[in-house]
Amino acid sequence: MNRIVVGIDLGTTHSLVAYRREDGQVEVIPDREGRLLLPSVVALSKDGVRVGWSARERINDPETTVIYAAKRLMGRSFAETESERRSLTYPVVDHKGSPAVPDPSRNRFLTPPEIGALVLRDLKTRAEEFLSQEVSEAVITVPAYFNDAQRQATKDAGAIAGLKVLRIINEPTAAALAYGLGSGKDGLFAIFDLGGGTFDFSLLDIRKGIFEVRATSGDTHLGGEDFDRAIVSAWLEENPKLASLAERSEVRDLLRKEAERAKIALSLKPEVEVAIPALGFRTSLTRSRMNALVEPFVDRTLSCVRAALSDGGTAPADVDGVILVGGSTRFLRFKEAVAAFFGKPLFDSVDPDLVVAEGAAVQADILSGRRKDLLLLDVTPLSLGIETIGGVTSTLIPRNTTIPAQAKELFTTYVDGQTNVDIHVLQGEREMAKDNRSLARFTLSGVPPLPAGTPRIEVTFQIDANGILEVTAREQTTGTMSNVVIQPSYGLDKDDVRSLLKEAFSHAQEDFATRLLVDAKTEAQTVLNATERALEKVGSDILPDADREAIRNQMKSLRTAMEGTDGRKVRDETQALDRLTQPLAERLMNQSLSNALSGMALSKEGGSHA
Amino acid sequence: MSDTGTAEKNRSQAKLLHPDNREHSHSVCWNCEKNVGDEDVCPSCVRVQPFGPERDYYSILGLPVRLALDPRLLVAAYHEKSRTFHPDHHVEDSEKEQSITLGNASLVNLAFRTLRDPFLRAHYFIGHVKGKPARPNRKAVLSSTALMEIMDLKEERDSLLSSQGPAAAEQRLRTVIDPIERDIFHSFEEIDALIESADKEGDTLSKALDILSERLEKRSYLQNLLKEVKEAS
Numbered sequence: 001m002n003r004i005v006v007g008i009d010l011g012t013t014h015s016l017v018a019y020r021r022e023d024g025q026v027e028v029i030p031d032r033e034g035r036l037l038l039p040s041v042v043a044l045s046k047d048g049v050r051v052g053w054s055a056r057e058r059i060n061d062p063e064t065t066v067i068y069a070a071k072r073l074m075g076r077s078f079a080e081t082e083s084e085r086r087s088l089t090y091p092v093v094d095h096k097g098s099p100a101v102p103d104p105s106r107n108r109f110l111t112p113p114e115i116g117a118l119v120l121r122d123l124k125t126r127a128e129e130f131l132s133q134e135v136s137e138a139v140i141t142v143p144a145y146f147n148d149a150q151r152q153a154t155k156d157a158g159a160i161a162g163l164k165v166l167r168i169i170n171e172p173t174a175a176a177l178a179y180g181l182g183s184g185k186d187g188l189f190a191i192f193d194l195g196g197g198t199f200d201f202s203l204l205d206i207r208k209g210i211f212e213v214r215a216t217s218g219d220t221h222l223g224g225e226d227f228d229r230a231i232v233s234a235w236l237e238e239n240p241k242l243a244s245l246a247e248r249s250e251v252r253d254l255l256r257k258e259a260e261r262a263k264i265a266l267s268l269k270p271e272v273e274v275a276i277p278a279l280g281f282r283t284s285l286t287r288s289r290m291n292a293l294v295e296p297f298v299d300r301t302l303s304c305v306r307a308a309l310s311d312g313g314t315a316p317a318d319v320d321g322v323i324l325v326g327g328s329t330r331f332l333r334f335k336e337a338v339a340a341f342f343g344k345p346l347f348d349s350v351d352p353d354l355v356v357a358e359g360a361a362v363q364a365d366i367l368s369g370r371r372k373d374l375l376l377l378d379v380t381p382l383s384l385g386i387e388t389i390g391g392v393t394s395t396l397i398p399r400n401t402t403i404p405a406q407a408k409e410l411f412t413t414y415v416d417g418q419t420n421v422d423i424h425v426l427q428g429e430r431e432m433a434k435d436n437r438s439l440a441r442f443t444l445s446g447v448p449p450l451p452a453g454t455p456r457i458e459v460t461f462q463i464d465a466n467g468i469l470e471v472t473a474r475e476q477t478t479g480t481m482s483n484v485v486i487q488p489s490y491g492l493d494k495d496d497v498r499s500l501l502k503e504a505f506s507h508a509q510e511d512f513a514t515r516l517l518v519d520a521k522t523e524a525q526t527v528l529n530a531t532e533r534a535l536e537k538v539g540s541d542i543l544p545d546a547d548r549e550a551i552r553n554q555m556k557s558l559r560t561a562m563e564g565t566d567g568r569k570v571r572d573e574t575q576a577l578d579r580l581t582q583p584l585a586e587r588l589m590n591q592s593l594s595n596a597l598s599g600m601a602l603s604k605e606g607g608s609h610a
Numbered sequence: 611m612s613d614t615g616t617a618e619k620n621r622s623q624a625k626l627l628h629p630d631n632r633e634h635s636h637s638v639c640w641n642c643e644k645n646v647g648d649e650d651v652c653p654s655c656v657r658v659q660p661f662g663p664e665r666d667y668y669s670i671l672g673l674p675v676r677l678a679l680d681p682r683l684l685v686a687a688y689h690e691k692s693r694t695f696h697p698d699h700h701v702e703d704s705e706k707e708q709s710i711t712l713g714n715a716s717l718v719n720l721a722f723r724t725l726r727d728p729f730l731r732a733h734y735f736i737g738h739v740k741g742k743p744a745r746p747n748r749k750a751v752l753s754s755t756a757l758m759e760i761m762d763l764k765e766e767r768d769s770l771l772s773s774q775g776p777a778a779a780e781q782r783l784r785t786v787i788d789p790i791e792r793d794i795f796h797s798f799e800e801i802d803a804l805i806e807s808a809d810k811e812g813d814t815l816s817k818a819l820d821i822l823s824e825r826l827e828k829r830s831y832l833q834n835l836l837k838e839v840k841e842a843s
Binding site: 166207208210212366367368369372375376377401402403404405406407462463464465 | 685689692693696697698699701702712713715716717719720722723
């Protein structure tokens with residue numbers, strides 16, 4: 001069995017899983033009903049936990065907590081999520097500093113990585129059923145602008161779901177990988193990724209299979225959901241009676257859904273009628289009105305684009321093409337604005353909803369060691385440095401540096417006889433340390449007591465290909481060393497993650513084993529029934545007693561196996577029985593018995609696990 | 611589980627990156643102990659070799675030590691070395707090889723980042739030719755006349771900023787920066803030619819390098835003035 005690494009797009013509104021088939025084609029894996037998208041929605045109620053479509057159906061059920069857009073909380077502290085929480089209709093509480101959703105029916109709190117894990121586990125199960133094999137490794141995509149903590153939280157979500165996350169890659173880069181496949185086009189490409197909740201922009205240099213990320217930028221609070229909200233706000237302003245009704249969350253949900261529907265309809269026609277009879281609300285929305293409402297968002301995306309171009313030292317004219325990603329790029333106003341800004345062809349042939357997952361599957365394929373023709377040279381999205389005298393940030397690795405990366409810098413003491421040096425590791429673009437994100441603090445002790453400014457302390461930053469940062473401080477005269485591997489904190493500490501991991505791990509294996517056992521037992525029973533019927537019909541003229549005895553014995557071993565819990569053993573015993581009855585079936589081709597046996601063979605096809 | 615695994619691995623990798631902690635000499639393969647010279651990959655056992663401490667950014671990318679570099683050549687060299695060393699192409703290799711590729715790929719990236727920017731490249735080049743390690747963010751030392759000029763220009767910029775806005779201030783700064791950058795570029799070929807001539811220890815080269823060095827320092831001051839304008843607007 002081939003090891004398969006899947007690519008997962010864990011989106012704010014929808015998630016998908018894809019893999020690269022033996023024939024080289026990338027395929028998004030559908031669920032049992034043939035749907036490719038999985039709503040990133042989790043519903044908590046007394047009767048259980050639902051994920052995806054069935055969870056989304058519960059949105060107005062007062063007995064159910066419906067969690068959506070949890071990606072916006074991912075990897076952030078409770079305090080950091082204040083503005084997010086105001087726009088969410090489900091309760092979010094402070095659980096050990098992390099935002100968490102109470103699940104009273106199961107007496108627990110769900111943190112964002114755990115919520116993400118529920119979605120990921122659903123995708124994992126989907127992939128396992130589709131591929132008929134265990135899936136335990138994945139590449140997961142995140143917005144390019146995600147910081148270290150948000151990436152780490154996403155990784156943890158994967159681990160909790162029983163997935164080893166081989167790599168976190170940026171969504172725009174993934175999209176480019178999907179488009180770069182086989183096209184043989186070289187050049188400088190811009191990727192404009194506008195999803196439900198986030199905006200991402202990247203510049204990529206593509207040459208002979210090498211994807212070099214030149215610059216990225218983005219806005220973690222900009223997407224299609226903002227447009228829906230802008231429409232709803234406009235309606236409420238025009239209609240004060242509606243505004244008082246909208247204090248109720250289900251009314252707001254209703255309005256938001258209607259706004260979303262109208263927005264989508266406007267990409268096909270210039271005007272739509274809007275009616276919510278239950279609220280006595282009726283209006284119409286024109287495309288030009290809609291465009292006016294989203295214009296501030298258009299401006300915000302373009303200012304990100306300018307920043308990235310300036311970082312990459314390029315002008316719009318240098319760009320050879322623009323790849324559109326994310327459902328919200330279906331919005332005509334954005335297509336127009338992007339086309340006008342660059343004056344270059346737009347690439348939108350791959351379904352913008354699927355392209356990120358497909359690209360993740362390509363990177364998954366590279367990391368499974370099967371492709372040496374492609375290589376992704378990714379960058380670190382935010383600057384990394386340490387705090388120096390006066391609370392100033394000294395940057396060691398500027399943002400958009402290609403990883404893996406290493407930087408060294410010499411520092412010294414500022415007090416005579418100082419023997420300890422505190423190293424405060426920071427992430428961000430701001431001048432002052434307090435304005436940047438604190439990643440870690442550690443102390444280098446054992447510095448020889450010398451006059452201020454004399455010791456030479458070399459600080460080394462090393463970022464590996466996964467973007468994980470290790471910081472080492474070393475006093476050069478004595479060789480005293482101290483280091484830290486940055487495990488970004490965002491509320492879940494390492495032990496929390498570890499215990500969740502342990503839980504998840506045992507569950508994941510359990511889940512897979514259970515499914516295997518159930519399937520194997522079903523198949524075994526079918527084979528047993530068919531064999532039993534066949535044995536009743538044939539005499540010793542066709543089936544020698546010794547053979548009959550052998551078949552009987554094998555049936556007995558199979559039944560014993562079925563009493564146990566080992567699905568593989570059941571499957572092996574079934575195959576053994578199959579082999580024993582095979583010659584019999586051949587001998588009886590023209591007899592009534594062959595009907596029974598071929599019936600058995602047919603019924604086996606469906607449940608086959610091999 | 612997997613977390614601790616990575617942590618341990620990273621720790622050993624970081625050690626390897628310090629030149630004085632290198633366990634093997636660069637001319638002998640760490641694996642089969644056959645002679646490898648300056649090859650990236652051992653010709654006998656096909657294992658990647660760690661860059662020795664004597665490797666400069668030019669030699670890491672397999673490029674001649676020159677100030678004027680063809681950008682296409684540079685990118686091609688960078689991509690070739692990335693294919694050889696990037697950890698993503700070594701995921702199935704032993705931990706030892708992975709730590710070597712991490713260190714080498716980091717250096718390849720750093721070398722490319724430095725040599726791609728003509729001003730960083732020039733700064734590095736001067737340090738390399740003079741035999742001193744150059745650190746890009748070292749504080750520049752300028753003559754007092756040059757400093758006075760810059761102070762005057764700063765005042766002029768500030769008054770332009772308040773009277774006519776950032777565009778005018780930027781334009782004024784550009785009239786000083788652009789000629790300096792042109793002079794810097796012009797000196798590249800000239801210095802390359804001097805280096806290739808036999809007269810390596812000559813006064814002409816030393817003087818040319820000093821002039822280049824001063825221009826680079828002046829430019830970096832002026833760039834800061836420009837940066838402040840951009841941040842203000």
